[in-house]
Amino acid sequence: MTRLMMLVIALISAAAPALAQQDGPEARARFGPADGPAMVLRSTTDIAVLGPTLMDFTARNPGIAVNYEQWGSNALYKISQRDCEAGHSRADAVLSSAVHQMVDLVNRGCAGSYRSPASTALPAARRWRDQLWGVTQEPAVIIYNTHLVPPQDVPHTRFALLDLMRRAEARYQGKIATYEIEASGLGYLFAFEDSLEASTFGALMEGFSRAGAVATCCSAEIIKGVSKGEYAIAYNVLGSYVNARRDPNVGVVWPQDYTLILSRGYMIPKSAEQVDSAQKLLDFLLSARGQEDLRAAGLLVSGEPEDSATPASALHTIAISPVLLVALDRQKRAQFIARWRAAFGR
Amino acid sequence: MARSAAIEGATASLKRRVIIGVLALLLVGGAVAALAAFGYGRAAARESYDRLLLGAANDIAEAISIQNGAPVVDLPVAAFQLLALAPDDRIYYSVRGPGGEVLTGATGALPNPTPTDSPSFFDASMADERARFVTLSRRFAERSFSGTVSVTVGQTLRARTEMALGLTRDALIAAAIGGIALLAAAVWVIERAMRPLRHIADQLAGRDPHDLTPMDAAVPAEVAVMVGAMNRFMARLDRQVAAMRNLISDTAHQLRTPVAALRVQAELASAEEDDARRDLILTRLQRRTRSLGELLDQMLSRALVIHRTDAARRVSLDLRDVALDVIESRDHELVAPNRDVVLEIGEAAVMVMADTLSLSEALRNLLGNALKHGAGRVRVGASREGTRACLWVEDSGPGPSAAVLERIGERFEKTAASVGQSAGLGLSIARAVAQAFGGELLLGATAQGFRATISLPAQEEQI
Numbered sequence: 001m002t003r004l005m006m007l008v009i010a011l012i013s014a015a016a017p018a019l020a021q022q023d024g025p026e027a028r029a030r031f032g033p034a035d036g037p038a039m040v041l042r043s044t045t046d047i048a049v050l051g052p053t054l055m056d057f058t059a060r061n062p063g064i065a066v067n068y069e070q071w072g073s074n075a076l077y078k079i080s081q082r083d084c085e086a087g088h089s090r091a092d093a094v095l096s097s098a099v100h101q102m103v104d105l106v107n108r109g110c111a112g113s114y115r116s117p118a119s120t121a122l123p124a125a126r127r128w129r130d131q132l133w134g135v136t137q138e139p140a141v142i143i144y145n146t147h148l149v150p151p152q153d154v155p156h157t158r159f160a161l162l163d164l165m166r167r168a169e170a171r172y173q174g175k176i177a178t179y180e181i182e183a184s185g186l187g188y189l190f191a192f193e194d195s196l197e198a199s200t201f202g203a204l205m206e207g208f209s210r211a212g213a214v215a216t217c218c219s220a221e222i223i224k225g226v227s228k229g230e231y232a233i234a235y236n237v238l239g240s241y242v243n244a245r246r247d248p249n250v251g252v253v254w255p256q257d258y259t260l261i262l263s264r265g266y267m268i269p270k271s272a273e274q275v276d277s278a279q280k281l282l283d284f285l286l287s288a289r290g291q292e293d294l295r296a297a298g299l300l301v302s303g304e305p306e307d308s309a310t311p312a313s314a315l316h317t318i319a320i321s322p323v324l325l326v327a328l329d330r331q332k333r334a335q336f337i338a339r340w341r342a343a344f345g346r
Numbered sequence: 347m348a349r350s351a352a353i354e355g356a357t358a359s360l361k362r363r364v365i366i367g368v369l370a371l372l373l374v375g376g377a378v379a380a381l382a383a384f385g386y387g388r389a390a391a392r393e394s395y396d397r398l399l400l401g402a403a404n405d406i407a408e409a410i411s412i413q414n415g416a417p418v419v420d421l422p423v424a425a426f427q428l429l430a431l432a433p434d435d436r437i438y439y440s441v442r443g444p445g446g447e448v449l450t451g452a453t454g455a456l457p458n459p460t461p462t463d464s465p466s467f468f469d470a471s472m473a474d475e476r477a478r479f480v481t482l483s484r485r486f487a488e489r490s491f492s493g494t495v496s497v498t499v500g501q502t503l504r505a506r507t508e509m510a511l512g513l514t515r516d517a518l519i520a521a522a523i524g525g526i527a528l529l530a531a532a533v534w535v536i537e538r539a540m541r542p543l544r545h546i547a548d549q550l551a552g553r554d555p556h557d558l559t560p561m562d563a564a565v566p567a568e569v570a571v572m573v574g575a576m577n578r579f580m581a582r583l584d585r586q587v588a589a590m591r592n593l594i595s596d597t598a599h600q601l602r603t604p605v606a607a608l609r610v611q612a613e614l615a616s617a618e619e620d621d622a623r624r625d626l627i628l629t630r631l632q633r634r635t636r637s638l639g640e641l642l643d644q645m646l647s648r649a650l651v652i653h654r655t656d657a658a659r660r661v662s663l664d665l666r667d668v669a670l671d672v673i674e675s676r677d678h679e680l681v682a683p684n685r686d687v688v689l690e691i692g693e694a695a696v697m698v699m700a701d702t703l704s705l706s707e708a709l710r711n712l713l714g715n716a717l718k719h720g721a722g723r724v725r726v727g728a729s730r731e732g733t734r735a736c737l738w739v740e741d742s743g744p745g746p747s748a749a750v751l752e753r754i755g756e757r758f759e760k761t762a763a764s765v766g767q768s769a770g771l772g773l774s775i776a777r778a779v780a781q782a783f784g785g786e787l788l789l790g791a792t793a794q795g796f797r798a799t800i801s802l803p804a805q806e807e808q809i
Contacts (some may be wrong), residue, residue: 107436109473129434129504196423321430322437329421331450 025069032058032065039277042069042076043095044186045264045299046220049241050095053293057284064277073098073185077105080269084110089269093278097238098185099134100192100324102265106132107325112270114279118286125319126263134263134320135285136299140190141239142253143223148175148232149251157257158200161235165207173212175232177222180215181340186262187215190236192327192336193260193318200257204235205343215344226250238262240298254314261317264299360540364532372525379521380514387513391506392478395432399480400465402428403499406439407484410497415490417443419450425499432505438472438479439500444493456481456498470500477502542569558584589652597645604638641771644711648775651704655782658701662805665696665728665737668705672713673726682717690727696735697805700783705737705800708779711772712739712798719746720796734785735804738797745796751789776800 029047030038031054043050047070054066069091071079076096083089084105096102105111111131119133126134142155148171155161164172179187195201207213214231216222219241225231227247242252266285268278284290294300318324326332405425410417419441429437440451457470457479465482479500486492542565549561560577611631618624673689709726716724720741728737745751776798777787785802 109436109475124433129436321433322435323423323426323430325437326421326423326426329419329450331419332421335418335420 024075025071027070029068029070030065031055031068033062034065036065037274038065038067039092039274039281040067040069040090041093041095041278041281042071042080042091044071044073044076044097045095046070046241049297049299053285053290053297053299056289056293057281060284060289061277061280064280066277066281072183073101074183077101077185080105080110081108083269083271084108087271089271089273091269092272092274093281094267094269095135095264096185096267097138097262097264098189099132099263099265099318099320100189100327101185102132102267103128103320103322103324104328105267107322110267110270112268112272112275114268114282116279116283118283122286125317125321128320128322131267132320133266133282133286134317135266135282136240136262136264136294137301137317138238138240138262138264138299139254139301139315140236140260140262141242142233142235142255143226143237143242144233144251144253145226145229145231146249146251148229154251154253155233155255156253157255158204159257161233162200162203162207164233165211165213172232174214176208176211176213177216177225177231177234178208178213178236179222180217182337183217186219186238187236188333188336189262189318189324189327190260191340193316194236195336197258197260197316205339209343213344215340223247223250236260239301242298256311256314258314258316261301261315263317263320265320361533361536364536365529368525368529368532372521372528376518376521376525380518383514383517384510387510387517388506390513391509394509395501395506396467396478396480398428398431399467399478399499399501400482402426402439403465403480403482403497406441406499407482407495407497410441410484410486410495412486412488412491417441417449417486417491417495421450429499429501432501434504435502436472436475436477437501438477438498440498442496442498444495449495451498457500458498464496472500472502475502478506539566539569542566546573558587586653586657589649593645593649600641600645601638604634604641608634608638644771644775647707647711648771648778651707651775651779652782654701654704655779658704660699660701660783662697662699663702663705665698665705665735665802666691668702668709668737669726669728671702672706672709677710678713678717678724681714685717686723687713687717688723688725690725690729692729694730696728696730696737698735698783698802699805700802704779704782708776708800709737709739711775712800715739715772715798716741716796719743722795725794730804731801733804734801736799736801738799740792740795740797742795745789745791773798 025042027047029051031051032038041054047068050068054068058064058066073096076094077098080089080091080094080101083091094102094105106129111129113130115130119127119130122133142161144154153164155164165176179190181188181191191201194204213235216225219238222231222234222237223242226234226237227249229249239252239254242250266282268275268282272278285294291300402425405422405428406419409420409422409425411420412418426437429435438452438457440453440456441449442456443449457472457477458466458468458481465480467478467480469476469478471477477500479498481496481498483494483496485494546561546565546569558580560580561573565573608631611627611634615624615627615631618627669689669691673687678685678687713724713726716739720743722742724742725740726738727740728735730736773787773789780787780800780802783802785800788797788799788801790797790799
């Protein structure tokens with residue numbers, strides 16, 4: 001297992017973050033038997049996070065090998081769409097955090113249907129048409145550098161963050177980060193959900209603008225930045241990645257007004273070849289064992305938030321439903337990004 | 347008991363027949379109801395989901411505004427929340443400008459490129475799946491932009507099908523419950539209606555074998571027919587049994603005396619030593635034996651007649667044929683070879699509903715009486731008198747005395763019988779036959795002599 005991890009790490013290091021914007025996987029890894037056919041899983045999840053779960057899966061299903069490809073969400077959306085139009089999918093399963101893109105793929109008729117006791121047991125908000133399933137539950141959190149942000153300044157709600165940014169203290173100027181929504185499908189989804197969820201979003205944009213907030217790419221970079229002290233506070237970061245890294249300098253806040261919960265969408269393309277393996281993987285991910293693995297990886301929070309001050313009723317799961325199609329609408333997106341750019345002064 | 351013993355030839359039980367009938371009805375009705383309910387459900391689903399579709403399209407159309415001389419859609423989430431009420435259906439939407447250029451939403455050819463009116467609904471396919479679409483247009487006439495923007499929204503049919511099937515299922519469940527109730531009611535009603543039959547069966551089973559009185563008929567009209575028939579059958583049986591009993595007792599009573607006399611005569615003859623006296627006794631013995639034979643003949647013939655009049659089918663017959671047959675058989679020539687017997691019949695047929703054999707027997711007896719007890723020429727005839735059809739025998743003598751006439755026609759005229767004469771018996775046969783066919787026996791003197799007439803209701807000539 002350790003040796004395999006080494007291989008994985010080697011592969012990750014081979015794929016530099018600079019490649020992120022290009023059309024192609026950011027990293028690859030293989031789980032299970034080294035020879036023979038393997039199912040292809042394309043995912044936006046970092047290999048290091050999902051790796052142990054997949055290793056457990058291949059250990060329990062000796063005949064199955066998994067070729068894992070890590071993609072950026074927008075690139076994954078594009079390649080999946082292309083595969084769908086071509087009628088031949090290289091991927092046997094797609095697992096993306098940008099669920100609105102997954103909903104769009106399903107809406108275009110790109111997905112195959114599957115029903116099993118485990119899949120039908122999912123709550124309605126975490127499955128659609130028996131073609132898309134939300135296998136994880138991860139919160140969108142505010143993280144901060146514990147050295148740079150004094151305890152009294154730690155924002156426990158969006159209003160607190162807003163107040164902090166309005167104070168326009170020099171200490172936070174240019175030190176607040178969030179996703180670059182044009183580059184990250186997930187960042188866009190969180191921002192869009194925010195815009196639907198509360199009227200504070202306009203004020204938040206204005207606050208970002210005033211505080212000279214930085215929009216940058218990718219959970220890993222943002223967390224690293226906060227950890228190093230490059231940023232003091234980061235908004236709408238995927239909490240699961242923070243947990244996975246266990247960085248001592250990083251504090252995590254589940255916003256108490258509401259915390260968005262993301263459920264990564266798992267889809268089996270209609271033209272997939274190894275449908276059987278893909279279905280087995282889904283059932284494993286939804287099984288008690290698989291859920292335990294995901295919980296160990298930080299990809300699955302139970303109903304109780306870690307920050308006990310956040311009431312359970314404040315957890316808003318991003319429902320997997322056709323309503324997410326609005327987020328992908330060309331004009332809507334253009335308008336939204338225009339607003340965003342205006343806020344970040346680009 | 348007898349109740350549970352299956353009767354041979356009994357066909358399927360009523361209950362089973364009704365159950366099969368009701369089930370067949372339910373199956374056919376259920377199929378028809380399912381089709382109708384599905385048709386109705388589909389129409390209802392189409393109507394309700396078309397409204398959702400139209401509502402969403404309207405929402406989107408409302409969200410179009412003109413910015414910098416170009417139409418811009420701020421796609422409303424509400425429209426999609428509306429469409430998501432059909433939770434498992436895929437969504438199509440496309441907003442096109444005046445020249446057909448895509449403003450937002452799906453690119454590519456519209457599923458229905460030439461909508462005729464606004465809004466217009468149509469069926470088409472959405473990526474290999476059947477779907478329903480609506481297109482509506484919104485006109486803009488502004489300084490910076492003028493033209494029509496069309497909004498097309500579509501949705502696959504899962505929710506509609508599910509709703510139609512759900513309505514069908516509900517209708518079928520209701521029909522099934524109704525059907526079961528109907529079945530139960532039918533079984534209950536039959537059970538109740540058939541209970542009198544059980545009662546009748548119990549009554550019959552518990553009845554004394556000699557009890558042929560009618561059964562009380564507190565039964566439904568349909569069953570009463572059977573009980574009535576059974577009662578009539580028992581009455582007939584009763585009559586026959588009675589006749590049989592009479593015959594046996596009469597015969598025993600009737601034969602005892604002559605047979606005793608015969609024995610005495612025979613003993614006398616065997617004890618007599620004088621030849622001349624023995625011859626005399628033997629002659630008497632011979633006469634007695636013959637008259638006993640006649641008596642037996644008549645008694646049997648009477649039994650036969652009584653049996654037939656109850657049992658034989660009545661047919662339409664001509665009394666002249668009966669008279670003719672009796673004369674032509676020439677039996678009377680054996681009894682009285684020297685007597686003159688004349689047939690008197692007319693041209694017209696004398697029709698009655700009766701049994702030929704019984705009437706012949708009656709006539710033969712009357713003729714025998716006339717030959718034996720009457721005098722002179724004997725005439726036999728059949729004639730129509732008003733509404734009566736008459737079959738008669740007439741001799742030229744004065745007839746029996748008034749006292750005899752009074753007693754005559756009883757079943758047994760004992761005095762006559764005890765001496766081996768059977769005129770009474772013959773008359774009683776004739777009377778029984780006449781009564782059996784709804785008529786009577788008339789005896790009386792005429793200008794020519796004494797006439798015995800069997801008078802029956804005449805059957806009208808066939809129209």
